[in-house]
Amino acid sequence: DTGVSQDPRHKITKRGQNVTFRCDPISEHNRLYWYRQTLGQGPEFLTYFQNEAQLEKSRLLSDRFSAERPKGSFSTLEIQRTEQGDSAMYLCASSRTGTGVETQYFGPGTRLLVL
Amino acid sequence: QKEVEQDPGPLSVPEGAIVSLNCTYSNSAFQYFMWYRQYSRKGPELLMYTYSSGNKEDGRFTAQVDKSSKYISLFIRDSQPSDSATYLCAMRVTNAGKSTFGDGTTLTVKP
Numbered sequence: 189d190t191g192v193s194q195d196p197r198h199k200i201t202k203r204g205q206n207v208t209f210r211c212d213p214i215s216e217h218n219r220l221y222w223y224r225q226t227l228g229q230g231p232e233f234l235t236y237f238q239n240e241a242q243l244e245k246s247r248l249l250s251d252r253f254s255a256e257r258p259k260g261s262f263s264t265l266e267i268q269r270t271e272q273g274d275s276a277m278y279l280c281a282s283s284r285t286g287t288g289v290e291t292q293y294f295g296p297g298t299r300l301l302v303l
Numbered sequence: 304q305k306e307v308e309q310d311p312g313p314l315s316v317p318e319g320a321i322v323s324l325n326c327t328y329s330n331s332a333f334q335y336f337m338w339y340r341q342y343s344r345k346g347p348e349l350l351m352y353t354y355s356s357g358n359k360e361d362g363r364f365t366a367q368v369d370k371s372s373k374y375i376s377l378f379i380r381d382s383q384p385s386d387s388a389t390y391l392c393a394m395r396v397t398n399a400g401k402s403t404f405g406d407g408t409t410l411t412v413k414p
Contacts, residue, residue: 192346219399230309230391230404231347244401279346283399289335289354290399294346 190214192282192295200301201270208266209298213282220263221281221292222255224248231279237263238285270302306330309392309405318414322379326392326405329373333394336368337402338377341389350390351377382412 193212201207213220219238223231234253235245239260249255252270257263267274277299281292309326316322324338334355339347353359356370365378375394379386389409393402 221401228406230307230393230406231402233401233403236401246401281346285399289352291349291352292402294339294348296344296346299344 192280192293194278194280194295194298196298197296198299198301200303202303203270203272205270206266206268207270207300208264209278209280209300211263211265211280211282211295213261213263213280214284214293217282217284217293218260219283219285219290219292220257221283222263222265223279223281225277225279225297226275234265267300270300272302275300275302304329305406306403307392307394307405310408311406312408313411314408315411315413316382318382318384318412320382320412322382322386322410322412324377324379324390324392324408324410326375327373328375328394328403330394330396330403331370331373332396333403335395335398336366336375337393337395338364338366339391339393339404341391341407343388347391379410382410384412384414387411 221236222234225231237257277297280295337352338350341347351366363380367376389407391407392405
């Protein structure tokens with residue numbers, strides 16, 4: 189299977205701890221997106237990269253959140269000093285631009301629970 | 304008020320029924336309209352996309368966009384138990400970039 193993969197799939201942490209999630213996009217996909225989804229809600233956009241460049245960040249992305257895509261391949265999303273309100277599913281999606289209408293392929297998500 | 308509003312459901316129908324799922328939106332700049340299906344504990348999967356107004360058909364699925372009313376619909380014909388999932392509408396201003404999602408409608412198709 190060469191779809192988008194995310195690691196870990198589940199994370200339980202205590203309030204105040206730092207957590208880091210990883211996303212591996214589909215090979216040769218130049219765009220990578222992070223979304224957050226809480227129970228009963230649709231995904232909310234957080235940020236996206238084109239290759240290594242972070243092109244847009246949502247106002248939802250507070251200073252405690254940082255994302256990187258250092259070599260234009262995998263990406264990491266770090267949350268510092270986690271809060272209970274950070275509990276959510278963190279979804280990664282990738283796409284390849286320049287091939288018609290962009291299709292974003294989603295990974296299975298990382299489910300975060302902050303106690 | 305959210306930019307994209309979706310009928311919350313849940314929706315329960317018998318197998319073989321025609322299902323209608325709907326979203327309204329407020330941002331007239333949206334031009335690309337998508338429907339995703341999400342199974343429990345999985346990521347969303349793109350079902351269909353439509354550019355601007357009009358209809359698009361793919362097998363048992365038909366997507367409709369009415370930009371004048373800011374209203375989009377997804378119809379599922381001959382619904383199957385395997386169609387049971389949460390359906391999310393999503394929209395974009397540009398061909399590529401961030402999508403704005405509705406909150407989803409949970410559909411159950413009973414055998």
